[in-house]
Amino acid sequence: MKKKSIFLLAGIATLYFNNAYAQETPQDSTRSASIEQVVITGNSNPKKKIESSTAISTFSAKEIQKQNPISAAALLQRVPGFAVETSGGEVGNNLFARGIPSAGAYEFVQVQEDGLPVFEDGALQFANADNFFRVDNSVSRLEALRGGSGSIFATNSPGGLINFITKEGSNDFRGTAKLETSTYGLMRTDVNLGGALVKDKLFFNVGGFYRNR
Structure with a gap:
């Protein structure tokens, strides 16, 4: 009788553990919402992130607020495939796209606001693209496309597109x-x-x- 009770308790404990393990965590929910998000950068038609064939990173307004970046470059340090130097402070920083030799600034990468370039050339002397844009509470989300279709949808952008989308x-x-x-x-x-x-x-x-x- 004692052995049966022990086996019964062990079975209940195993069942409880499996149910607890199957529960969705907040991190899982956030990750699922991220891949279901509709992206518009580097696409002819808006589509879900999971359906896009491009390598694209997205940051919501909450994620940007948590990071509290002092500059656009500080936020872009979180994008895989971009090597970013923030030695210039708030502006005048350098971004290097993976696999493309660059002299610095934002060469071969275009910075956009709502799909329009903030500055057509990202690498003029002492006129880096981040001089003309600041990250503030008006930003709804960031979409950063690496390579892929970047050069098709914008000039001087084989390394990627950086699109800051403002709130509506x-x-x-x-x-x-x-x-x-x-x-x-x-x-x-x-x-x-x-x-x-x-x-x-x-x-x-x-x-x-x-x-x-």
Whole structure:
């Protein structure tokens, strides 16, 4: 009788362990949502990330906020296949695409905002592409395409496309605000607001930042 009880308890414990192991973790849920996300960079038609044949990395607004990058280059360090030097500080940094010899800057890679180039040439002397763009709370997500169809959809981009997609307004009025302070008098505030001017027809989204030092 005792042996049967032990076997019964062991069976219940095994069943419980298997059920617990089968439960989906938050990391699994986030990963599934990521591959189901529709991407628009380097594609003639928007399609799900899992259906795209290109090597593309995506970062949502929450992921960008967690990393809190001080520059666009600091965020791009997280993209596989890009070697990024942030020695310039907030701007004037270097990005090297894997497999393509480069003199630095953003040579052979195009930086875009909502699918339009922020600067057509990414490697002019002291005029790197990141001089003309800042990461703030207005960014909805980042799509970074490595190689592939980059040179088909943009000039000077055999190494890839970097597309910062900004937030859009909706019927609900919403916004975010952030204040950062640090040593040596550094202070930065970010604000973003979005909503509807005409419900279901006309929307707006405005944002930016002010930095001191």
